[in-house]
Amino acid sequence: MHEFDYRKAVALNEVPVLTAEALGERILEHVRDGWRVLAYFGLPEAGGDGAVGLCCVLAHDAEQRLAAARTAPLTAFPSLAEACPQVELFEREIYEEWGILPEGHPWLKPVRRSPDAPGGSGRDFYRVDGSEVHEVGVGPVHAGIIEPGHFRFQCYGEIILHLEIALGYQHRALMALLRPRAAAEPVAALRLAECAAGDSSVAHATALCVLRERLLGLGELSERCQRLRRAGLELERLANHCGDLGAIAGDTGFLPTSSWNGRIRGDFLNLTATLCGNRFGRGLLAYGGAAWGLSSEECADMAGRLAATGRDAAGSAKTMFASSSVGQRMAGTGQVTEALAREIGLVGVAARASGLPRDARFHAPLSSLPQAAPGPRTERTGDVFARAEVRRAEMEDSLTMVEADLDWLGRHPEDAAERERAHGMEKAALAQLPPQRLAVAQVEGWRGEICHVGVTGPDGDFLALRVVDPSFHNWTGMALAMRGGQISDFPLCNKSFNLSYCGYDL
Amino acid sequence: MFRILAERLKQGSRTLDWPRKEPALSPRYRGRPELADTACGDCRACYAACPAGALFTRADAPGRTPLLDMARCIFCGACAEVCPEGAIRFSRDYRVAAASREGLLVGPRAAGGEGAGGAPADPAALMGDRFRLFRRSLKLREVSAGGCNACEADTNVLGTLVYDLGRFGIEFTASPRHADGLVVTGPVTRNMCAALVDTWAAVPRPRLLVAVGACAISGGLFREAPECLGGLGGTAGDTGPGAPAVADTLTEAGLTPDIYVPGCPPNPWSILAGILALRGEGRPLIPDWTLSVGPGQTIVRG
Ligand code: SF4
Numbered sequence: 001m002h003e004f005d006y007r008k009a010v011a012l013n014e015v016p017v018l019t020a021e022a023l024g025e026r027i028l029e030h031v032r033d034g035w036r037v038l039a040y041f042g043l044p045e046a047g048g049d050g051a052v053g054l055c056c057v058l059a060h061d062a063e064q065r066l067a068a069a070r071t072a073p074l075t076a077f078p079s080l081a082e083a084c085p086q087v088e089l090f091e092r093e094i095y096e097e098w099g100i101l102p103e104g105h106p107w108l109k110p111v112r113r114s115p116d117a118p119g120g121s122g123r124d125f126y127r128v129d130g131s132e133v134h135e136v137g138v139g140p141v142h143a144g145i146i147e148p149g150h151f152r153f154q155c156y157g158e159i160i161l162h163l164e165i166a167l168g169y170q171h172r173a174l175m176a177l178l179r180p181r182a183a184a185e186p187v188a189a190l191r192l193a194e195c196a197a198g199d200s201s202v203a204h205a206t207a208l209c210v211l212r213e214r215l216l217g218l219g220e221l222s223e224r225c226q227r228l229r230r231a232g233l234e235l236e237r238l239a240n241h242c243g244d245l246g247a248i249a250g251d252t253g254f255l256p257t258s259s260w261n262g263r264i265r266g267d268f269l270n271l272t273a274t275l276c277g278n279r280f281g282r283g284l285l286a287y288g289g290a291a292w293g294l295s296s297e298e299c300a301d302m303a304g305r306l307a308a309t310g311r312d313a314a315g316s317a318k319t320m321f322a323s324s325s326v327g328q329r330m331a332g333t334g335q336v337t338e339a340l341a342r343e344i345g346l347v348g349v350a351a352r353a354s355g356l357p358r359d360a361r362f363h364a365p366l367s368s369l370p371q372a373a374p375g376p377r378t379e380r381t382g383d384v385f386a387r388a389e390v391r392r393a394e395m396e397d398s399l400t401m402v403e404a405d406l407d408w409l410g411r412h413p414e415d416a417a418e419r420e421r422a423h424g425m426e427k428a429a430l431a432q433l434p435p436q437r438l439a440v441a442q443v444e445g446w447r448g449e450i451c452h453v454g455v456t457g458p459d460g461d462f463l464a465l466r467v468v469d470p471s472f473h474n475w476t477g478m479a480l481a482m483r484g485g486q487i488s489d490f491p492l493c494n495k496s497f498n499l500s501y502c503g504y505d506l
Numbered sequence: 507m508f509r510i511l512a513e514r515l516k517q518g519s520r521t522l523d524w525p526r527k528e529p530a531l532s533p534r535y536r537g538r539p540e541l542a543d544t545a546c547g548d549c550r551a552c553y554a555a556c557p558a559g560a561l562f563t564r565a566d567a568p569g570r571t572p573l574l575d576m577a578r579c580i581f582c583g584a585c586a587e588v589c590p591e592g593a594i595r596f597s598r599d600y601r602v603a604a605a606s607r608e609g610l611l612v613g614p615r616a617a618g619g620e621g622a623g624g625a626p627a628d629p630a631a632l633m634g635d636r637f638r639l640f641r642r643s644l645k646l647r648e649v650s651a652g653g654c655n656a657c658e659a660d661t662n663v664l665g666t667l668v669y670d671l672g673r674f675g676i677e678f679t680a681s682p683r684h685a686d687g688l689v690v691t692g693p694v695t696r697n698m699c700a701a702l703v704d705t706w707a708a709v710p711r712p713r714l715l716v717a718v719g720a721c722a723i724s725g726g727l728f729r730e731a732p733e734c735l736g737g738l739g740g741t742a743g744d745t746g747p748g749a750p751a752v753a754d755t756l757t758e759a760g761l762t763p764d765i766y767v768p769g770c771p772p773n774p775w776s777i778l779a780g781i782l783a784l785r786g787e788g789r790p791l792i793p794d795w796t797l798s799v800g801p802g803q804t805i806v807r808g
């Protein structure tokens with residue numbers, strides 16, 4: 001494995017080519033030593049004759065290091081799924097996309113069910129047999145205004161023995177569209193990346209921008225850009241955490257917070273719209289900078305609204321947490337232990353709620369701006385309560401950071417010379433990508449770490465451009481959290497994870 | 507209990523008395539585009555800047571301001587930014603819905619203010635009595651068919667305090683059997699096609715169909731994705747190269763929208779205004795000069 005600084009692109013020839021067996025061993029060793037799998041994917045040979053090898057990128061959070069290795073083209077490799085469950089889904093994805101067989105994989109279920117993929121028509125579900133076992137199927141079309149997915153419960157009475165989650169209904173082939181565009185039409189690609197998961201538009205856009213900037217070796221952006229980008233990202237976190245707390249309150253039957261937060265979430269979205277005209281932050285980012293700035297008056301106006309909205313959000317959350325019935329309903333529901341979270345590679349809010357201090361704002365910071373807290377907000381119990389509490393605490397931090405950013409931006413209006421430099425940077429960021437490089441962007445979206453990995457070929461096009469949404473890691477956690485619970489816990493537990501369907505399906 | 511009441515007082519009442527009062531939108535909000543007729547020559551800057559392929563040359567005026575197809579537009583504003591003539595600008599009017607696919611084509615306003623026009627201006631005249639039945643109670647069911655979640659979120663938000671959809675007698679139901687119509691978002695993925703057709707079949711008649719977002723109308727940014735069917739708009743050339751046979755299934759199943767709400771995603775007020783227009787309510791949908799080609803007239807695509 002080649003180890004490198006997370007901010008740097010590496011030359012592809014520094015990434016060692018191993019045999020499939022050796023790559024598997026390295027992955028297992030590293031995971032034993034505290035590394036985790038960021039991405040594991042098929043890497044086509046340059047020249048496009050259809051030969052595909054494997055490439056794996058690992059991260060060591062505490063050391064802020066990444067590691068990568070690859071193999072020569074192959075048609076099969078020994079599966080690690082049993083020894084290292086966090087690669088299980090990646091192996092299925094590799095098989096579905098390229099037909100490369102992970103030998104010994106326990107169950108090659110379809111990931112996104114592309115109709116033409118190998119195994120794409122497989123629709124088998126895991127079944128528990130027994131005279132008193134029954135099966136409940138839900139979806140793809142659910143009761144609310146929500147994306148489609150199919151859930152199948154194996155139950156014994158009210159107790160859930162197993163939940164199987166079958167996704168793929170939202171599969172739009174986003175990665176296939178993005179790969180050629182990201183090199184040839186970067187701006188169009190950025191607009192597309194914003195649609196990877198609508199509620200994480202800013203985070204996905206940030207990841208694609210950072211990936212390009214790292215491939216080009218642009219270095220750190222101006223403090224203004226960093227602050228504008230961070231304000232967008234933290235406002236996105238505020239809006240979604242606030243909406244989630246409302247949804248959790250709603251599913252515990254606590255309507256005050258449920259209805260207040262629906263409205264307060266909108267106020268946060270409207271603050272984002274003040275930044276760039278779009279409630280989801282689309283168009284805020286530009287390669288090498290930010291597409292919009294703020295005048296001192298706009299900063300003052302936003303700061304005032306932010307403070308008022310923040311007060312409403314805090315009051316609403318406080319009311320919810322002060323209700324003993326809400327607390328009781330959340331406590332102990334949908335638990336994931338720290339060991340399990342580590343084993344399956346959970347990220348984001350769900351990981352932190354189980355005690356894992358995983359937060360890309362700390363292990364892969366995008367800038368040197370000070371954080372609001374000394375470290376990731378973690379809890380120990382891994383239940384709905386913990387996931388709600390992590391959100392509540394993080395909202396406080398995000399408010400502090402956006403306040404600081406608006407304050408700074410208000411005191412530092414942009415002058416002509418700086419604008420000139422910014423334009424230069426944005427222009428440099430649209431240059432052709434250097435050949436034969438590998439770079440990684442990790443961005444802590446509100447749901448968890450979003451990871452984009454890019455590998456360029458000899459002519460500067462992307463050989464591979466992987467988009468890994470936190471949902472890709474976390475749906476398994478959601479399924480396991482339901483074991484031993486009741487079907488009536490499902491909506492509540494689902495809200496506390498609030499995973500993306502299209503972010504997984506891509 | 508007292509704590510809840512105290513907090514309730516603090517949170518106040520936030521429902522906007524719409525449509526009597528207008529919402530405060532961001533000064534940077536990009537609403538319905540307005541085009542001025544200029545001589546472009548072979549500038550083509552806007553065509554190059556558009557990530558959505560939403561600009562078309564007018565067959566009758568090739569060297570002049572293009573047509574902007576709101577069906578594909580994601581309202582990113584790039585075209586307006588690069589145009590050296592200032593021929594394209596985005597107004598702050600959030601009433602962008604149209605009752606036909608052609609109604610989404612925005613042409614330049616002719617000098618003097620009046621355009622070639624001919625577009626219906628008044629929702630009442632537009633929809634007639636077709637959906638009168640739903641005047642006081644309209645139940646809708648939403649289906650996301652590949653949506654990115656933003657269109658869904660801004661539809662969902664209509665149920666919150668600010669918009670308070672219920673006061674218009676409109677409600678989203680859990681089952682299509684209880685619904686009077688469907689709201690569809692997303693470019694219709696191949697994997698969701700069957701579920702969408704089944705859901706539509708389960709809606710009792712008379713029923714109505716609302717397409718929300720660029721994806722649902724034209725495929726949006728996923729127009730060329732082989733895994734998507736290019737939305738419900740069904741105009742030739744907008745169908746994904748993937749499986750035209752399946753796209754026919756959508757048309758055969760009668761999935762032709764009664765109202766189109768463009769945007770990526772549309773503002774919630776745009777969606778609300780669009781749904782109300784279906785019942786013949788609200789202010790004019792689009793001013794009559796925005797439309798310069800009617801059904802049957804040709805434009806040059808691509
Ligand atoms: S605003 Fe619409 S027409 Fe203009 S560039 Fe963007 S997508 Fe294209």
Ligand code: SF4
Binds near residue numbers: 656718722
């Ligand atoms: S139109 Fe835009 S916002 Fe709506 S589903 Fe499509 S990509 Fe998402």
